[in-house]
Amino acid sequence: MERFSDLLDDLYFTNSNLAKEMILTQYLRATPDPDRGWALAAISGTLSFDLFKRNVIKSLMMERMDPVLFDMARDYVGEMSETVALAWPQSPDAVRLNRLPDLHEVIAEFQARDKAGIRDYLINLLDNMSPPQRWALLKLGTRGLRIGMSARTVKQTLAKMKDVEIDIIESVWHGLTPPYTELFAWIDGKADLPDMSDVVTFSPVMLAHPIDEEKDLPRITPQTHIAEWKWDGIRVQVSSTGKETKIFSRKGEDISGSFPDLAQAIDFRGVIDGELLVKPNGEIGSFNDLQQRLNKKKPGKSLMEKLPAHVIAYDIIEQDGVSQRALPLSQRRSALAELVATHENERIDMSEDLTFSDTDDLRNLRKQAAQTGGLIEGVMIKDLSSLYVSGRPKHAWYKWKRDPFLLDAVLMYARRGTGKRSSFYSDYTFGLWNDEGELLPIGKAYFGFTDEELKEIDNWIRRNKTQRFGPVQEVKKELVFEVAFDAAQISKRHKSGFALRFPRIHRIRWDKPANEADRLDALAALLGQ
Amino acid sequence: MQVRPQGLYYVPADAYIDPHDAVGRAIITHGHADHARDGHGEVFATPETLEIMRTRYYLKDETQETGLAYGTRHDLGNGVTLWFASAGHILGSAQAVLEYNGTRIVAAGDYKRHPDPTCTPFEVVPCDVFITEATFALPVFQHPPLEAEVEKLLRSLRALPHRTHIVGVYALGKCQRLMKTLRLAGYEEPFYMHGALKRLTELYEGYGQDFGAWELVSEIPRADKHVFQGKIVLCPPAQINDRWSRRFADPLPTVASGWMQIRARARQKRAEMALVVSDHADWGDLIRTCEETGADNIWITHGRVEALQYALEQRGMKAKALNLIGRDESVE
Structure with a gap:
């Protein structure tokens, strides 16, 4: 369980996909079956059962902590699992474990127990764990892991471990179930690729x-x-x-x-x-x-x-x-x-x-x-x-x-990018004017420009900051992008009422005054409205 | 004691404690910028704090300074005695102990109870009124031992030897505490440092602290990016993801702060590694300290005031919120 928790922490805090792959590879190579398979399932979201329910966690916490303080803490943290992980008060009669059980032992134990037994076991584990370990357990148990690693990246990692194309992994993936022992036996060179001829599986596609x-x-x-x-x-x-x-x-x-x-x-x-x-x-x-x-x-x-x-x-x-x-x-x-x-x-x-x-x-x-x-x-x-x-x-x-649609939109907000673009403002939200002279956001884009242009835009943003909302930087409404997109749809989720498909920055219109950018009517016209 | 726009005002001595505007007479608990400001006529502080203020140009030639070592009693006039007790927060940090008419008030400033090899440990001073901060006053804040956090950093250096570990630390206190703890944990490479951390590190060295070898990043040629790989670079927190950090090969942005206990906070700072390093008392230590002083009245200055007040009242203590403004929580 310790290693699983360390792994989740490392993955959670890593931004680059490549680094995530390295971290996961090291874990999968160093960890025996079936633990590594369960970890793989937790990360790729293929676990098919909860170990315990969310309301069990909550009721345990309410027995142990003043509800007013718990609410204050949860409001501050913004999330229940993490609040419990950090604030869990040791039981006065806590049973000390010599070691934390392995991941597969934890899973088997929860599955074997009845309702009351699940409660006791959960208390026992939480009493013996550090906050990151508790977080890992609570997220694992309620299948709420969000560590920013896509199923695709996980498969890519497995493919690289065996030095094969990702297609091979794809061709068997959907026929396999946790804890993936046959898969690892093959990766370790101890068995053939699992035979999936009788199982409905995905077969990697051909692209143009x-x-x-x-x-x-x-x-x-x-x-x-x-x-x-x-x-x-x-x-x-x-x-x-x-x-x-x-x-x-x-x-x-x-x-x-x-x-x-x-x-x-x-x-x-x-x-x-x-x-x-x-x-x-x-x-x-x-x-x-x-x-x-x-x-x-x-x-x-x-x-x-x-x-x-x-x-x-x-x-x-x-x-x-x-x-x-x-x-x-x-x-x-x-x-x-x-x-x-x-x-x-x-x-x-x-x-x-x-x-x-x-x-x-x-x-x-x-x-x-x-x-x-x-x-x-x-x-x-x-x-x-x-x-x-x-x-x-x-x-x-x-x-x-067919040729993309083009519109002149005004830059409204920017966020910093990741990886190579980390610390550069590289994700842009742009909008069009409505009849009241208000800008309404119509989409986001983070490509379509060169590295040189990225530096110029980044520089412009730094000089034209206004408010900040967490990671989102608002800018003066002065820079116009010619935005290309494949289609537009009506969308209730967007304030402007539209969503763009596949938007990208076509050109930066340094010359164009923002008030001459397009209006929402232009987008409506494209939709034939 | 009154709460005035300039800060906490102690009437019998006509003195402010950590005022955020220039005043005639100021008692300064420690050198952090949200407590020590410039322009005061008269300043009372520990010699170390005065030295820090001088380094940061908070003291002018005409400022009247009185340096008081821990435990040295000083007559403020009008029957008021002032002395300082160590607060365990940073070098020179102190609790201001004010005695008048048989009543003792302790203004603790910022403090912590966890061990710190770069400053004197907190001293419990029994008193009638204890004035406490509440920066980390929520049950979720239970600071882990620093050794465990340092081990996390060392583990990462071993696992990712090609990456430059850029650690954002506050220049005063946190930087030096982290360096010292890394040395104690056996880290032997030189530290590479942003220029903003230099003077205060030298100041600590002047008080006998030994951080081993360190070099300024600016003194290493730009082309020698490989020098930093697998090493620790220290800089102010704002620099970890800014232009400055672009000079390093494959940087790994790390933040060392008490807030890092909350994952989302770490993500917001775009930290890839979050080290929980706090120079404040955590939830358990805040409550324990309030109890240990035996004070009849607890006054709470800033932070999660509501939660601490509630918890103290639940324990049968008298607690009051002072609602001081102007304390900057991002400075932790």
Whole structure:
């Protein structure tokens, strides 16, 4: 338990991902099974049970501490677990332990005990722990760990430990359960990679390069390439054994729970790569519509009827347990077409092959995409001979996005960046004017500028500070950014009523007076309102 | 005793205790900037505190200084006697003991009870009225032993030998206490120091403190970034994530402060390592000290006043909030 607590402290206070990876690697190498596996589960959020409930902690505290003082302390600290961790008063008849139990012993002990037993054990541990250890225990037990390490970074760490591509980890990750002993046996070279053939797992996806119009377009012919719409939904993988179906996001996150209507409709055995969208009233809906489903972990029946989930299939990765990755795209598309046709299903259709004879046709398609009100983001162009390779292989798939929207917005707030940019103000919140002459924030961006420009902006911010709100620095409303973005949506969460997709700084308009920046009407106009 | 806009005023001696504006007669408990100010006509303090004030240009030629070593009694006139008892806060820090008409008032200034190799330990002075601070007066503040925090820093130096450990410390007291404790824990490398910490460190050395070898960062050529890798660089807290720290290869910003016990506070400062190093009494020590003085009345100057007052009253003591303004909590 001591080492687990040290690990969490080290990770919590480290800002850079690289340093976090190093810290986690050292821990995983030095710690025996099954402790390291439980720690891995706690960090990547794959524990499936609470060790104790939050109200148990609270009631223990109320028995031990004046409630007025506890409330004052919690208000000051801002959080219950940490308040308890710091303020826990030793029991007068505390039972001293010679050593703290190991992480796996703690987990097994809590699971084996009944309600009263859980209380006693929790008291005994808290009495014997230091504040950071108590914090680790309380966060572990209630599954409330937030240490700023994504599941992706955790997998990256494991991949580096074995010196393999992250895909290999991804390919088994979703079939494994804590404490991950088979995984570590493989990493240590004592066993083969766990066999996941009967388990529904995520299979790492293939991605496209942005097209280089000069170099790439001349290569493209209707004989060698296909063109498809690039839909503005989310890229998903539908993976099914025929009995069990899971839907994974592009990064391997299991989002089946949000889309049971789609998962239940799958009756083939295979893995499909496609775009997840919703179809209100039988028509493909906007990303904004999809967002309403994405936000719901357990969607209600009426929401599912109003916004039914739908997949536009791009590719097939596996069929009847056989990987299709090594087949050329032309053959995979035929197989996909056959599968979609034989398993007639209103929730899946296949992405259309767009007809073109030359690059002018492709240019026209891209222009058409720009007139779909954001439903279509652009055109995908894929080499028919391309194999399905995870990552971003060269000259296989291209994406050709429609031109971004541009607006002149005014810098309002800035935050310091992390890693290489630590201590530089590099995260910017900007806004547009409303009718009352008020600036309302419409988005944040932290890239799109060069290192040189970053220094200039940083310098400007330091000279134009106004108020400070914790880490957020407010500045004089005088600097104009030309902001590029892919789409705008109506958003109730933002005061301006809009949210931008993929905003970035396109240009810094040092020359432009802030009062000449765009107004919110301009954004509304883009949305066709 | 009155609370006036300039600060705490002791009527029988016509003197202020740690006033934050210039006054005619000031009793100064210690050299931190929120207690010691410039421009007073007459100053009473320990010799060490006077020396600190002189180094910081708080004393002018025309200032009338009276240096009183711990325990030395001084007649303030009108039947008032002043003497200083050690407060254990920083070098020269003192509790002001005022005796008048058979009543003894102790104004403790800032104090701590945890051991500190760079200053004299706190002395409990039985009194009728005890005037205490409440900076860390919440049950969540239970300061760990400094050795454990120093060990955390040493562990990190071993685990991340390529990173420059930049430790933000207040220039007076905390800097020297941390250096000394690191030496006692066996750290043998030179300390690299921001210029702002130099004069007060030399002042401590003048009182016989030995911090081993230290060098100014500014005296090492900019190109020699590798010199600092895996070493400790000390600077004022504001510098750990500022331009100054950009000169180091792979810096690891660390803050040493009592506030660091609260994780969110450490994150706000963008500290990657939080060392709980406090020169104030923690919750348990505040209450224990109030009890040990045997005082009938406890007056609370600044900090989490409400919580301490509540806790003392729950224990049957008479406690009153003075609500002094102007004490800067970020200076801890």
